[in-house]
Amino acid sequence: MATGRTHRPATRSRGIPEATVARLPLYLRALTALSERSVPTVSSEELAAAAGVNSAKLRKDFSYLGSYGTRGVGYDVEYLVYQISRELGLTQDWPVVIVGIGNLGAALANYGGFASRGFRVAALIDADPAMAGKPVAGIPVQHTDDLEKIIEDNGVSIGVIATPAGAAQQVCERLVAAGVTSILNFAPTVLSVPDGVDVRKVDLSIELQILAFHEQRKAGEEAASPDGAGPASATRSKSADKGPDGDVPAVMPA
Amino acid sequence: MATGRTHRPATRSRGIPEATVARLPLYLRALTALSERSVPTVSSEELAAAAGVNSAKLRKDFSYLGSYGTRGVGYDVEYLVYQISRELGLTQDWPVVIVGIGNLGAALANYGGFASRGFRVAALIDADPAMAGKPVAGIPVQHTDDLEKIIEDNGVSIGVIATPAGAAQQVCERLVAAGVTSILNFAPTVLSVPDGVDVRKVDLSIELQILAFHEQRKAGEEAASPDGAGPASATRSKSADKGPDGDVPAVMPA
DNA sequence: GAGTGTGAATCCTTTCACAGCT
DNA sequence: AGCTGTGAAAGGATTCACACTC
Numbered sequence: 188m189a190t191g192r193t194h195r196p197a198t199r200s201r202g203i204p205e206a207t208v209a210r211l212p213l214y215l216r217a218l219t220a221l222s223e224r225s226v227p228t229v230s231s232e233e234l235a236a237a238a239g240v241n242s243a244k245l246r247k248d249f250s251y252l253g254s255y256g257t258r259g260v261g262y263d264v265e266y267l268v269y270q271i272s273r274e275l276g277l278t279q280d281w282p283v284v285i286v287g288i289g290n291l292g293a294a295l296a297n298y299g300g301f302a303s304r305g306f307r308v309a310a311l312i313d314a315d316p317a318m319a320g321k322p323v324a325g326i327p328v329q330h331t332d333d334l335e336k337i338i339e340d341n342g343v344s345i346g347v348i349a350t351p352a353g354a355a356q357q358v359c360e361r362l363v364a365a366g367v368t369s370i371l372n373f374a375p376t377v378l379s380v381p382d383g384v385d386v387r388k389v390d391l392s393i394e395l396q397i398l399a400f401h402e403q404r405k406a407g408e409e410a411a412s413p414d415g416a417g418p419a420s421a422t423r424s425k426s427a428d429k430g431p432d433g434d435v436p437a438v439m440p441a
Numbered sequence: 442m443a444t445g446r447t448h449r450p451a452t453r454s455r456g457i458p459e460a461t462v463a464r465l466p467l468y469l470r471a472l473t474a475l476s477e478r479s480v481p482t483v484s485s486e487e488l489a490a491a492a493g494v495n496s497a498k499l500r501k502d503f504s505y506l507g508s509y510g511t512r513g514v515g516y517d518v519e520y521l522v523y524q525i526s527r528e529l530g531l532t533q534d535w536p537v538v539i540v541g542i543g544n545l546g547a548a549l550a551n552y553g554g555f556a557s558r559g560f561r562v563a564a565l566i567d568a569d570p571a572m573a574g575k576p577v578a579g580i581p582v583q584h585t586d587d588l589e590k591i592i593e594d595n596g597v598s599i600g601v602i603a604t605p606a607g608a609a610q611q612v613c614e615r616l617v618a619a620g621v622t623s624i625l626n627f628a629p630t631v632l633s634v635p636d637g638v639d640v641r642k643v644d645l646s647i648e649l650q651i652l653a654f655h656e657q658r659k660a661g662e663e664a665a666s667p668d669g670a671g672p673a674s675a676t677r678s679k680s681a682d683k684g685p686d687g688d689v690p691a692v693m694p695a
Numbered sequence: 696g697a698g699t700g701t702g703a704a705t706c707c708t709t710t711c712a713c714a715g716c717t
Numbered sequence: 718a719g720c721t722g723t724g725a726a727a728g729g730a731t732t733c734a735c736a737c738t739c
Binding site for chain 2: 208209211212213215216217237238239274275276277279281283289290291293294295297298300301303304305306344345368369370371375377379383385387389390391392393394395396397398399400401402403404405
């Protein structure tokens with residue numbers, strides 16, 4: 188902490204709001220699908236529907252990137268794919284290491300969504316000596332002892348932590364010391380990192396708890412209604428309860 | 442779609458903001474850890490640190506639940522654990538089904554964080570007949586044909602989708618028709634559901650893309666600085682760039 | 696006519712700062 | 718003295734609605 192240099196207007200260096208950044212991958216996915224179907228242009232309305240947001244939000248989001256559309260026509264799909272990819276930094280290759288090759292780590296290693304974007308699994312790392320050398324998803328698992336060397340040799344700046352909670356902070360510190368500056372954390376712990384390092388967390392159990400909260404509320408509403416139907420019974424009539432859009436942030440580990 | 446603006450009542454009665462709900466599981470986790478260490482009370486400052494938020498936010502969050510603290514002292518750990526659990530609906534048992542038992546589905550089935558909160562994996566479902574009967578995490582996989590029956594027999598209202606993207610919408614529709622009203626979606630697709638059904642998504646690839654965005658920005662800043670150091674080199678000096686807290690919402694599939 | 700780009704209004708979230716209880 | 722609980726202020730994000738362009 189205590190960096191003398193007060194600089195950096197935090198999140199908005201060149202202006203793109205975090206909320207917008209978080210949606211760019213969504214747009215990119217929808218656009219990629221359109222591109223594969225050789226659709227040449229889309230309107231904000233159509234693209235928004237495909238991405239699951241509303242069109243005003245989408246247009247506002249795009250306005251932060253520049254004026255890439257044509258009034259009266261819409262957006263050129265290929266051009267937008269390129270612009271968003273560039274904005275997200277996906278025109279370059281990002282080597283990634285996954286630490287902790289248990290069930291989840293193995294699932295991540297096998298996940299196809301990596302290569303399709305600019306990510307490449309550079310290495311798999313696990314603390315269990317028995318795993319060393321075994322291939323997972325075609326990549327041999329390496330031992331934690333070599334973590335630093337692996338990071339440096341491959342120029343890795345993004346690390347994925349899929350270890351048990353107890354090991355996460357220590358792994359995190361080693362990753363950061365070796366040069367990693369972005370971490371995706373699946374372990375159910377709060378990681379503390381120095382300034383300049385980004386952490387995002389994904390926590391399955393938290394997501395379920397949020398669902399349970401709303402689920403409980405629905406049940407309560409039902410009970411309050413005059414009718415003693417059993418538990419099941421396909422709902423559907425009830426009006427939505429979540430926000431108008433149901434697109435709230437929040438994240439968690441699995 | 443084209444649901445007329447869903448009317449207003451929404452979160453009316455107990456009015457807990459979504460952002461607060463999304464943090465309750467975080468507090469609960471920190472409190473549970475304290476409870477296990479037999480710590481009797483915590484201050485907002487300490488608990489906030491353990492949960493990775495700031496204390497003003499935490500106090501404001503708790504103020505929506507009621508006045509559960511004691512001025513000059515702090516919060517009673519056990520009492521808070523109970524209150525938050527109750528608020529989240531974790532004092533009851535939530536049967537959950539996981540559809541799509543590939544690498545990820547299997548990892549989820551094996552994930553311990555379920556039972557520890559009020560969740561119970563009631564069934565695993567997969568479309569591959571070859572999987573039927575095979576036990577995963579001690580639970581026999583059942584075939585998709587029986588999906589409706591399984592949901593109804595077990596009174597399941599929360600479903601987890603871990604299928605390939607192409608199958609997700611159809612699975613989703615069957616789950617909803619059978620009575621599921623909350624869905625956790627790991628497939629990289631936008632699900633469309635009727636009003637009254639909650640969907641949360643977890644998308645690994647999106648999380649990585651967000652990290653790449655910030656990573657790219659860091660690299661740009663560095664390049665702008667007068668110094669031609671090589672790629673690696675343990676950073677750390679650089680002042681933070683992300684928001685003051687780095688705790689932005691957003692979600693994605695794996 | 697169709698559909699983008701964007702100021703202005705609205706809504707939600709976070710932070711401040713301090714009154715009030717123990 | 719210490720720490721919670723909360724109005725009020727500040728800051729973001731979303732939505733509105735319409736001028737403007739093709």
